[in-house]
Amino acid sequence: MADVAKDTPEPGRTLIRNIGRLLTGDLDAPLADSDCLMIEDGVILGFEEGDADRVIDAAGCALAPGLIDGHCHPVFGDWTPRQNQVGWIEMNVNGAVTSFISAGEVHLPGRPKDAEGVKALAMVAQRCFSNFRSAGAKVIAGAPVPELDFDRDFYVGIKEAGIRHIGEIGLGTVAKGPDAARVTGWCRELGIETIMHTGGPSIAGSHHVTAADVIEAQPDVVSHINGGPTSIPHEEIRELCRHANGALEAVHNGNEKSALVALEGAMAEGRLADFLIGTDAPAGSGVQPNGMLRMATLLASFGGLPAEQAWCCGTGNVAKRRGLEQGIVAAGRPADLVFMDRPMGSDGDDVLGGMAVGNIPGIAAVMIDGKMRTGRSRSTPPSARVPVL
Ligand SMILES: [Zn+2]
Structure with a gap:
């Protein structure tokens, strides 16, 4: 799995041609009017055809841009003690996820809760995942969970250690x-970026956080506005859509009904660009390699969102709100891309039509860098068509 050589970008120029639909991940223009894409040294060069090495x-x-799971709980390596699974990151890459953002390495057995231990764990997690890329996946880890006895100096210390966000x-x-x-x-x-659990306790020992708590704190991300997994009441979700300044995140390991209430609330406030999706996996509901695809498809089918916009909620929206380069197909961005089609047997003319009727895409290939x-x-499920090298 871990292979440093594999993690260097593909050198030289690659031309991708004969693209059916080109999703950009950018909500301002979610579909590009081009059937080809040029890549150089792992970075997108542009939409013009030219000489290429391959x-x-x-x-x-x-x-489409690879999905960014903006809310997950990795531990170390491609292993999770939460469901005792090995290879969950690699299987998520098979489910079109190319980047992962840790919401805290909380499943580590016996995780420390003292200031020095919490800082050390965050540093180790961040450093390990920057050296370890299962199937090429980019895992942005190192998310220390705040405790009451940490003073301002703790946060100064983690900032100096290169930690970009808290758990x-x-x-x-x-x-x-x-x-x-x-x-x-x-x-x-x-x-330092802040994220805040919303809803009932996830497991015994964690806390019930209400809309009022979130509005008082105004974190950068309202984590799982639809519960992780227990949701706050619908009226509180609408209140957050009106009054929370941070991004509004819905997760797979949450309440689906509440995810749709949140989508509606965000749309009513003209805040679709603030609407992000994640999985919260590994979690009690398991580790679902297709969790991000299922969320995007939920928004595109039950949510009534055009599928190319639903895709933005797991790509460009996350990139913009959380300061990442990947997630948008544009010149100068990493070539983290997914080839996909409607799955065999699905209704709909193409992958977008398939998602609109509630079928998850068939992923034909995943490219990173x-x-x-x-x-x-x-x-x-198998995509109707597959790319040819
Ligand atoms: Zn949570």
């Missing part, structure tokens, strides 16, 4: 309004 015939498949407020002893607001205040001042990392997916 040519990929997309055979009419759609091409979910609410998974430790910091959970309620004023305590949470103190932490988000320090982090805002120091330039310009390099093919999978063939036809081992997680999804």
Whole structure:
């Protein structure tokens, strides 16, 4: 799995041609009017055809940015103690996920809760995952969970250690309004991104966080606005859509009905660009390689969102709100791309039509940094068409 050589970008130029639909991940223009894409040294060069070292015939498949799971709980390596699974990251790559953002390494057995231990764990997690890329996946880890006895110096220390965001407020002893607001205040001042658990306790020992707590703290991300897994009441979800400044995130390991209420609430406020999707996996509901695809398809079918916009909620929206380069198909961005089509047997003319009627895409291939990392997916049903190298 871990192979440093594989993690270097594909050198030279690659031309992808014969693209059926080109999804950009950018909500401002979610479909591009081009049937080819040029890549150089793992980075997107542009939409013009030119000389290349290799040519990929997309055979009419759609091409889209790889999904970014903005809410997951990795531990170490491609292993999770939560469901005792090995290889969950690699299987998620088969489910079109090319980047993962940790919401806290909370499943580590016996995880420390003292300031030095929490900082050390975050640093080790971050450093390990920057050296370890299962199937090429980019895991942005190192998310320390706030505890009540951590003072401002703790946050100064993690900033100096290169930690970019904290784990979910609410998974430790910091959970309620004023305590949470103190932490988000320090982090805002120091330039550390904050995320906050929303809803009932996830497991015994974590906390119930209400809309009022979130509004008092104003984190950068309202983590799982639809519960992880227990949701706040619908009226509180609408209140967050109106009054929370942070991104509004819905997860697979949450309440599906509440995810749709949140989507509606975000749309009513003209905040679709703030609407993000994630999985919260590994979690009690398991580790679902197709979790991100299922979320995007939920929005495109029950949610009534055009499928190319639903895809933005798991790509460009996450990139913009969380400061990542990947997630948008544009010149200068990493070539983290997914070839996909409607699955065999699905209604709909193409992958977008398939999603609109509730069928998850068939993933035909996944590319990270310009390099093919999978063939036809081992997680999804077979795509109607497949690219040819
Ligand atoms: Zn949570």
